[in-house]
Amino acid sequence: MSELVEKLTSGDKRALARVITIVEDGGPNATSIMREVCKHLKNPHVIGVAGPPGVGKSTLIDCLITEYRKMGKRVGVVAVDPTSPLTGGALLGDRVRMQKHALDDGVFIRSMASRGAMGGLSRAIGAVIHAMDAFGADVIIVETIGGGQLDIDVSNYAHTVVAVLQPFSGDEIQMMKAGLMEVADLFVVNKADLPGAEQTIRMIFDAVRESGRRRGWLPPIVKTSAAMGEGIKEVVEAIERHWKHLVETGLIDERRKRFAKAEIVDIAYQRLRDELSRFASSEEMDGLAERVVYGANPYEVADEVLYLLSERLLSKKP
Ligand SMILES: Nc1nc2c(ncn2[C@@H]2O[C@H](COP(=O)(O)OP(=O)(O)OP(=O)(O)O)[C@@H](O)[C@H]2O)c(=O)[nH]1
Ligand SMILES: [Mg+2]
Structure with missing residues (x-):
């Protein structure tokens, strides 16, 4: 992966095309390559x-x-x-x-x-x-x-x-x-x-x-x-x-801030959404739903899910 980024930063057009394709496909690969790419801006x-x-x-x-x-x-x-x-x-x-x-x-x-x-x-x-x-x-x-x-x-x-x-x-x-x-x-x-x-x-x-x-x-x-x-x-x-x-x-900093805001929201939203949709089809989810059926408060269960997901997201950073 970092070999690809090295080629990219040396101005290799094919490497750039590859990176963009990975980015468009999304998911953990996109996140980990972008982490590298963003060291060279x-x-x-x-x-x-x-x-x-x-x-x-x-x-x-x-x-x-x-x-x-x-x-x-x-x-x-x-x-x-x-x-x-x-x-x-x-x-x-x-x-x-x-x-x-x-x-x-x-x-x-x-x-x-x-x-x-x-x-x-x-x-x-x-x-x-x-x-x-x-x-x-x-x-x-x-x-x-x-x-x-x-x-x-x-x-x-x-x-x-x-x-x-x-x-x-x-x-x-x-x-x-x-x-x-x-x-x-x-x-x-x-x-x-x-x-x-x-x-x-x-x-x-x-x-x-x-x-x-x-x-x-x-x-x-x-x-x-x-x-x-x-x-x-x-x-x-x-x-x-x-x-x-x-x-x-100095208006340039304001524009950059606008970009940064939109980007942070995008990145966080996508990662959270990916993790949540994985979770939604898991057996764990089944268990939680059952708890709600037998009387647990869905709002409190959702809080638990958010806590769990954020722990998971941060422990296995792509
Ligand atoms: N008469 C004339 N036609 C032009 C001029 N510039 C572009 N065109 C024509 O306008 C048409 C559309 O040009 P594009 O550059 O594809 O326009 P666009 O805004 O990128 O179009 P989309 O990406 O489809 O939204 C083409 O047929 C061009 O040849 C111009 O200065 N004068
Ligand atoms: Mg066009």
């Missing part, structure tokens, strides 16, 4: 790219990869597949779109299923971000569809949230108001080659102005045509400016 910039389906998030990310590679940075990308029948093609689409980077040792791209976990991001996302960090990624980009609850999710993990929209997306502006507006650090109006881009920018501008400057930061609005590679430098410049703002104001 540098906490690089995590950029969330969120927005409605089909606005050009993957195309934009493809351009961002090129730009960051020019700056000599290693890039990790996680594309979260919404696993909905509507956008089921996303997985293949992302692979095809970003394929030209597949042979580059400084770029690692992975699609993940959200598996219907709460929110748009898979539960394993925090672990995958750490794995890419230990691999040596200087920038980690997370693609996810946005809207309502999903955006709140991405803001747990990303230091900078980029909201991508396209011209004349009335519905999407509504969707954005339901969540993305609150968490977006910058807006990209993509497909600016299509009519209506200026109007869309105007709408976003009004909405941003209405909600006001947040902690000294007014989210910039950048116009792009990702398919033509236009406006990309401006996006990178705005992302980097936001990072600088986070670092200079």
Whole structure:
């Protein structure tokens, strides 16, 4: 196991792929490998790219990869597949779109299923971000569809949230108001080659102005045509400016704290849940249930179970 982590930290892409697979499978193996991985973190910039389906998030990310590679940075990308029948093609689409980077040792791209976990991001996302960090990624980009609850999710993990929209997306502006507006650090109006881009920018501008400057930061609005590679430098410049703002104001620690909170809850919840479901089908459980049938108080028995489980969890730490 630690041999694998050693390979990972030396920048081996195959080792990274293996680690992510183990992490996605979950269970004790995932926990023990992540314990090792987390000894090698540098906490690089995590950029969330969120927005409605089909606005050009993957195309934009493809351009961002090129730009960051020019700056000599290693890039990790996680594309979260919404696993909905509507956008089921996303997985293949992302692979095809970003394929030209597949042979580059400084770029690692992975699609993940959200598996219907709460929110748009898979539960394993925090672990995958750490794995890419230990691999040596200087920038980690997370693609996810946005809207309502999903955006709140991405803001747990990303230091900078980029909201991508396209011209004349009335519905999407509504969707954005339901969540993305609150968490977006910058807006990209993509497909600016299509009519209506200026109007869309105007709408976003009004909405941003209405909600006001947040902690000294007014989210910039950048116009792009990702398919033509236009406006990309401006996006990178705005992302980097936001990072600088986070670092200079100390807000970065708040973002990291948010990540840490979500992660601790995730890890503890998963381990407890695994242990509890094992316990639920054990003979011991049978005995406890019998006691309740013959008069024991189920609340008191549940207390006993919690005590037992926590002892077990801590004594056989994976
Ligand atoms: N006209 C125009 N089309 C674009 C532009 N950028 C992307 N597209 C097209 O929009 C479609 C969707 O692009 P994607 O990059 O897959 O969009 P996405 O947001 O990642 O989509 P999902 O992952 O399915 O939510 C593709 O057919 C792209 O070629 C652009 O700047 N202008
Ligand atoms: Mg996509």
